[in-house]
Amino acid sequence: MxxxxxGKIKLAxxxxxxxxxxxxxxxQITYLPLALLRPFKNHPFKVxxxxxxxxxxxxIKERGVQVPGIVRTCPDGGYEVIAxxxxxxxxxxxxxxxxxxxxxxxDDDAATVAMxxxxxxxxxxxxxxxxxxxKMKYEAMKHQGNKADRHTADEVGGExxxxxxxxxxxxxxxxxxxxxxxxxxxxxxxxxxxxxxSYMPKGEQQWVVRAVSDSGIFPSKTQAEQLKAASEAGExxxxxxxxxxxxxxxxxxxxxxxPRRIRDYxxxxxxxxxxxxxxxxxxxxxxxxxxxxxxxxxxxxx
Numbered sequence: 001m002x003x004x005x006x007g008k009i010k011l012a013x014x015x016x017x018x019x020x021x022x023x024x025x026x027x028q029i030t031y032l033p034l035a036l037l038r039p040f041k042n043h044p045f046k047v048x049x050x051x052x053x054x055x056x057x058x059x060i061k062e063r064g065v066q067v068p069g070i071v072r073t074c075p076d077g078g079y080e081v082i083a084x085x086x087x088x089x090x091x092x093x094x095x096x097x098x099x100x101x102x103x104x105x106x107d108d109d110a111a112t113v114a115m116x117x118x119x120x121x122x123x124x125x126x127x128x129x130x131x132x133x134x135k136m137k138y139e140a141m142k143h144q145g146n147k148a149d150r151h152t153a154d155e156v157g158g159e160x161x162x163x164x165x166x167x168x169x170x171x172x173x174x175x176x177x178x179x180x181x182x183x184x185x186x187x188x189x190x191x192x193x194x195x196x197x198s199y200m201p202k203g204e205q206q207w208v209v210r211a212v213s214d215s216g217i218f219p220s221k222t223q224a225e226q227l228k229a230a231s232e233a234g235e236x237x238x239x240x241x242x243x244x245x246x247x248x249x250x251x252x253x254x255x256x257x258x259p260r261r262i263r264d265y266x267x268x269x270x271x272x273x274x275x276x277x278x279x280x281x282x283x284x285x286x287x288x289x290x291x292x293x294x295x296x297x298x299x300x301x302x
Contacts, residue, residue, distance in 0.1 A: 029068050031098045036078045037071065037088055040111070044132035045119045047089050052124070056090040065091065068100040070118070072111055079103065082111050083118035112140035126185045127194075131173035138171055172198045177205040183218060193224035200231045207238040208245075210277075214284050217245045239276040 047053075059066075069084020081088055082104065091099045106114065116137040120130070138156050153164035153171075162170075169191065173181065175198040183189040189197075197208060197219065208227065212218055219227065226244050230236040266275050 027102050029100045030103060032071070032079055032101050033098050034088065034091060034096070037099070038074055038076075038078045038080045039085060040081055040115050042132075042136065043085060043115070044136060045085065045122075045125070045129050047085050049089070049093070053086065053090060053093070056086060057093045060087075060090050060094045060096070065100050068102050070104055070114065071101045072104050072106050080111070082106070082115045109140040109143045112136050127170070127173055127191055128181045128185050131170045131176075131181070134167050134170045135174040138167070169195050175199075177202060177209055179209045180205060183212070188218045189224075190221055193219050193221045196221070196224040196228045199228050200236075204231050204236055204241075207236075207241045210238070211241045211245050211280075214280060215242065215246055219245060237276070238273050239280070242276075242280050 065087055067084075067087070069087055070082040071079040071084075072082060074080050079101070084099070084101065088099060104111075104114075116133045119125070120133055125133075134156055138153065141155060153167040157163060157167040172195045173184065173191070176184070176194055180189060180194060180197055184191055184194040197205060200208070204227075208219065223244050227236065227241060230240055230244070262275060262279075266278070270278075
């Protein structure tokens with residue numbers, strides 16, 4: 001392993017680098033081959049080859065890596081990156097073979113807390129990233145012995161200035177189906193709505209995913225509250241999800257179709273859910289044709 005004058009180079013500790021008030025001790029910088037670096041397990045922050053990454057690459061080419069990463073040793077002989085995933089990627093794109101790091105002796109919980117704290121103050125963090133990061137830090141701090149839930153949540157959000165309630169809301173988002181979480185990231189589902197949907201079982205969340213895909217309608221906060229309430233009451237069905245999402249007003253026309261008549265169009269083995277899926281799919285197709293002025297607009301939805 002190559003070490004460029006490692007014994008001569010000193011740098012303030014992680015605490016000084018990232019703005020904490022604890023005592024600072026000098027630490028040694030080591031240059032590690034990029035091939036020896038490993039990503040942090042379940043790293044919640046995305047590393048994108050975007051415009052900001054290109055700016056980092058340009059900076060590294062011109063001035064080198066100004067702030068070393070933080071790593072810890074792995075059982076396989078490599079090093080797990082705690083802080084510096086973007087710098088690591090930028091070094092790769094810049095054509096470098098190694099990167100300056102500080103090697104820390106940290107257990108899993110301490111490493112998780114440090115990993116989150118070094119990333120959480122970035123301005124471009126997505127709700128999904130913050131949700132997973134806060135959940136990881138919360139669980140790590142609980143493992144470390146903090147048993148007071150609210151107190152722990154206050155400490156979790158301390159680095160980013162988030163209250164305990166805000167932290168708890170983000171942690172709830174981590175329970176959302178990935179598709180719904182993607183909609184929250186894209187701003188199509190409000191965070192407050194996503195939080196309420198997160199209390200629904202995964203299977204029912206998939207009903208919402210399919211309903212959104214079929215109808216193009218994203219649940220509002222009020223609709224998410226209705227879905228959550230129906231779910232907790234044990235009354236929610238997949239058809240009920242559609243009813244809540246596409247419901248226009250209390251004066252909407254209500255139609256009741258005879259189950260016997262409906263059954264005539266389906267094989268005997270079809271379940272209620274399967275029948276509802278076919279009906280709503282056909283209705284959506286009919287609606288789209290009508291809006292386009294197609295021949296199905298004035299006729300039967302077939």
